[in-house]
Amino acid sequence: MSADLRVNGERLWQTLHTFATFGATPAGGVTRLALSAEDRQGRDTLRHWATEAGFHCEIDEIGNQFIRRPGRNPQLAPVMTGSHGDSQPLGGNYDGIYGVLAGLEVLRTLNERGIETERDLLLVNWTNEEGARFTPAMLASGVWTGVFSREYALARRDGDGISVDEALRAIGYRGTAAARAIPLHACFELHIEQGPILEETGTDVGIVRAAMGQRWFEITLTGFAAHAGTTPMDLRQDALCGFAEVALAVERIGRQFADDGRATVGMAQLTPNSRNVVPGRVFFTVEFRHPDADALDRMEAALHAALATLGERRLTVSAGKIFDYAPIAFDQGCVARIERAAGALGLTQRSMVSGAGHDACYLSRVAPTAMIFIPCEKGISHNEAENILPAWSTNGADLLLHTLLAAANEPG
Numbered sequence: 001m002s003a004d005l006r007v008n009g010e011r012l013w014q015t016l017h018t019f020a021t022f023g024a025t026p027a028g029g030v031t032r033l034a035l036s037a038e039d040r041q042g043r044d045t046l047r048h049w050a051t052e053a054g055f056h057c058e059i060d061e062i063g064n065q066f067i068r069r070p071g072r073n074p075q076l077a078p079v080m081t082g083s084h085g086d087s088q089p090l091g092g093n094y095d096g097i098y099g100v101l102a103g104l105e106v107l108r109t110l111n112e113r114g115i116e117t118e119r120d121l122l123l124v125n126w127t128n129e130e131g132a133r134f135t136p137a138m139l140a141s142g143v144w145t146g147v148f149s150r151e152y153a154l155a156r157r158d159g160d161g162i163s164v165d166e167a168l169r170a171i172g173y174r175g176t177a178a179a180r181a182i183p184l185h186a187c188f189e190l191h192i193e194q195g196p197i198l199e200e201t202g203t204d205v206g207i208v209r210a211a212m213g214q215r216w217f218e219i220t221l222t223g224f225a226a227h228a229g230t231t232p233m234d235l236r237q238d239a240l241c242g243f244a245e246v247a248l249a250v251e252r253i254g255r256q257f258a259d260d261g262r263a264t265v266g267m268a269q270l271t272p273n274s275r276n277v278v279p280g281r282v283f284f285t286v287e288f289r290h291p292d293a294d295a296l297d298r299m300e301a302a303l304h305a306a307l308a309t310l311g312e313r314r315l316t317v318s319a320g321k322i323f324d325y326a327p328i329a330f331d332q333g334c335v336a337r338i339e340r341a342a343g344a345l346g347l348t349q350r351s352m353v354s355g356a357g358h359d360a361c362y363l364s365r366v367a368p369t370a371m372i373f374i375p376c377e378k379g380i381s382h383n384e385a386e387n388i389l390p391a392w393s394t395n396g397a398d399l400l401l402h403t404l405l406a407a408a409n410e411p412g
Contacts (some may be wrong), residue, residue: 003345003346003402005109005110005113005115005401005402005405006109006394006398006401007102007105007106007329007394007397007398007401008108008109008112008140009390009391009393009394009397010390011105011108012101012102012105012393012397013390013393013394015049015092015101015104015105015397015411016093016094016097016098016101016393018045019042019045019085019097019101020039020093021039021409022041022042022045023038023039023041023042023087024037025090025384027057027090027384027385027387028093028367028379028384028385029087029091029092029093029094029170029383029384029385029403030087030091030093030384031088031089031090031091032043032085032086032087032091033086033089033130033132033133034086034127034128034129034130034132034133034134034167035063035086035088035128035133035164035167035168035170036133036167036171036262037133037171039085039086039171040171040172040173042085042097043065043085043125043171043173046065046067046085046100046104046125047065049104050067050104050107050123053104053108054110054111055067055068055069055107055123055245056068057082058177059173059174059175059176059177060144060175060176060177060178060179061150061174061175061176061177061178061179061352062127062140062144062150062153062154062164062168062179063127063128063140063145063168063173063174063175064124064125064126064127064140064141064144064175064179065124065125065173066122066123066124066177066327067104067107067122067123067124067125068109068120068121068122068123069114069117069120069121069122069123069183070109070116070120071117071118071119071120071121071408072116072117073118073119073412074120075412076119076120076185076412077119077183077184077185077412078119078120078121078122078140078182078184078185078408079117079119079120079121079122079184079185079186079187079188079404079407079408080121080122080123080124080184080187080188080363080367081099081103081106081121081122081123081124081187081188081189081190081400081404082098082099082100082122082123082124082125082126082189082359083096083097083100083103083125083126083129083189083190083191083358083359084096084097084099084100084125084126084127084129084130084359085097085100085125085221086127086128086129086132086133087130087132087380088130088132089132089386090383090384091130091132091382091383091386092380092381092382092383092384092385092386092387093386093387094192094376094386094387094388095191095192095194095382095386096129096191098190098191098192098374098388098393098396099189099190099191100123100124100125102190102217102393102396102397102400103123103190103400104123105397106121106397106400106401106404107121107123109248109401110401110405115405117405117409118408118409118410118411119185119407119408119409119410120408121404121408122184124302125313126138126140126141126144126197126242126359127139127140127168127173128164129141129154129359131213133158133159133183134156134157134158134164134167135146136323137357138357138358138359138361138362139153139156139164140153140179141343141359141362141363142178143179143180144179144181144362145181145362145363145365145366146180146181146365146366146395147362147365150160150179154168159245162170169325170383177392181240181304181366181367183367184363184366184367184368185367185368185407185408185410186331186333186334186367186368186369186371186407187334187363187364187367187368187369187370188334188338188339188360188369188370188371188400188403188404188407189358189359189360189363189369189371189372189373190371190374190396190397190399190400191358191371191372191373191374192373192374192375192376192381192386192388193206193352193373193374193375193376193379194270194355194356194376194379194381194382195355195376195379195381196379197350197352197379198350198373198374198375198377199375199376199377199378199379201350202348203348203349203350203375204342204347204348204349204371204375204392204395205342205347205348205350205373205374205395205396205399206349206350206351206352206370206372206373206374207335207338207339207342207349207350207351207352207354207370207372207373208330208335208352208353208354208370208372208373209329209330209332209335209351209353209370210291210327210328210329210330210353210354211327211328211330211353211354211355211356211357211358211361211371212260212262212289212290212291212327212353212354212355212356212362213289213290213291213292213296213298213324213325213326213327213328214287214288214289214323214324214325214357215287215288215289215299215300215321215323215324215325216283216285216286216287216320216321216322216323216324216330217286217287217303217319217320217321218283218284218285218319218320218322219246219283219284219285219286219307219317219318219320219321220240220281220282220283220284220317220319221239221243221246221281221284221310221315221316221317222239222280222281222315222316222317222318223235223236223237223238223239223242223278223279223280223281223313223314223315223316224237224278224279224280225271225272225277225278225279225396226277226278226280227276227277227278228275228276228277228278229276231278235326235370236277236278237278237280237313237315238279238313239270239279239280239281239282239315240270240278240279240282241313242282242310242315243282243284243311244266244309245306245309245310246284246286246303246306247268247284249302249303249306250263250264250265250286250306251263253288253299253302253303253306254288256302257295257298257299259288260290260291260292260295260353261288261289261290261295261299262287262288262290262355263286263287263288263289263299264286264287265284265285265286265287265364266285266333267284267285267286267358268282268283268284268285269282269283269284270282271283286303288300288303289355290327291327291353292327293326293327297398300321303319304319307319325357325361328361328364329364330360330364330370330371331364331368331369331370332370332409333368334368334369334370335370337370337403337406337407338372338399338403340406341399341403341406342399344402345395345398345399345402346401347398352373354371354373358371361374361393372396372399372403373396374388374393374395374396375388375389375392376388376392377389
């Protein structure tokens, strides 16, 4: 296929900004939580655009949208692309939805050029990738790939007690198709980097060879709440001071396992949280990320070693691991397809490891999978200031176009 074949970058840019009106915030971002009224607006519009272009759109029982462009041989396993349309609260205009709309642009371009493929192309919009309204994240792709049961997912509730099942029915997206994987020839997810590396190095695209494993912990330190004025320092059981020691230990662990390691205390709650009471309890979270499972084991061991020292402060420690997500190595064949397409298009490329979780990580369990990154300004994401440039958007969609064409024309 000629390298001159390109998408309509201006049309893609327009669709991105049309979509950004669904849940638009005053500061220029979006709040489009999964299965909200704003999410329904986006889903309805995506389905309208797809059917307008002549594609069939199917909804499964967990709300995933599948848009199919038929190939010449329906007996062959299709090639999938896509991402998600939900956002974080006060999130950005490109996280997730860029991969969906770039996939739509690829399908539109192929139609306009009259280009047939041997295999079907399947574009997907996954439900609740962010996990901002319903936990855990990547819920629906997890159901589709067998990580979670349908019953577990439908029963998840948001902060107002509304279940996924109820929310799906409220917006009309409780489909009838089974939410389970079908045979796929290959799967490719296009996404903004959500980090600063590509922009800082002036690189056109990132080719993602792996994704970091993640481990999440919930920890409670219990001491004794006491009067701040009458309790001598040597008699205190100050849970906050113990927490401060652990938080600094977590930072040291992250630095010890740099450059690939990440270690974060993201949330802390003090009790009773009064200015004149020695804190009697602190609940907090710890998160580790690393692309190597052995390194994650050692980071976890270092955390427990830090917690073991708190006995000197006469604190009781309760610690539980609530999430253990193994590192992902993406398919070398899919990575090679992207590399070849980028070379043919003259795009500069960089091999990368994703520090974030993506639906593609679960897809890699059932099909050969890889990801493409484009730059985002200053690496800002999950923020209303998230931004990309039109040229970056077009580069990524062009690369997706040529990668999908190569995979979809491979014989059975």
